[in-house]
Amino acid sequence: MAIIDIRIELKKGVADPEGANTKKTLEALGFEGIEDLKSVKVYEVTLDMTAEEARQAGEEMCRKLLVNPVIQRYSVTVR
Amino acid sequence: MAIIDIRIELKKGVADPEGANTKKTLEALGFEGIEDLKSVKVYEVTLDMTAEEARQAGEEMCRKLLVNPVIQRYSVTVR
Secondary structure, three states: EEEEEEEEEOOOOOOHHHHHHHHHHHHOOOOEEEEEEEEEEEEEEEEEHHHHHHHHHHHHHHHHHOOOOOOOEEEEOOO | EEEEEEEEEEEOOOOOOHHHHHHHHHHHOOOOOOOEEEEEEEEEEEEEOOHHHHHHHHHHHHHHHHHOOOOOEEEEEOO
8 A cells, every 4th residue: 555645736937826825915914034835736645556556656647637737747756 | 945845634534525526537537546535735835044943934824824723734844
């Protein structure tokens, strides 16, 4: 059994309104020193296979369903 | 300068329709061996401070804004 994290981020230059608004709100609450804030989506998947098989399955899930390669990039890590 | 990951997950027992539907769709596409799939929210925050200060600021952001402690739990890690 293996647990993988599929981490999906917006590519550089793609607008991230959720991140921008979260940053603005934190600043309005008094938080200082925030240089950047990105919103990221993670799917934590538990798979009944070896770690290496799980990593490969995760990559395939990204290509077939989870990721829009025009605006998103992804990484798959075994936890 | 420090980069932190604020990882926000649903607590055990809280319904995760996004995760459930993603799992169902992956299975419909032929993926086998998926035992569990959780949707997780991550904020990647770049802060102009030391790693330890950034970790503490991240915890405070969770308590003050980002996390609903009734249904969510969080962890802050320095990247």
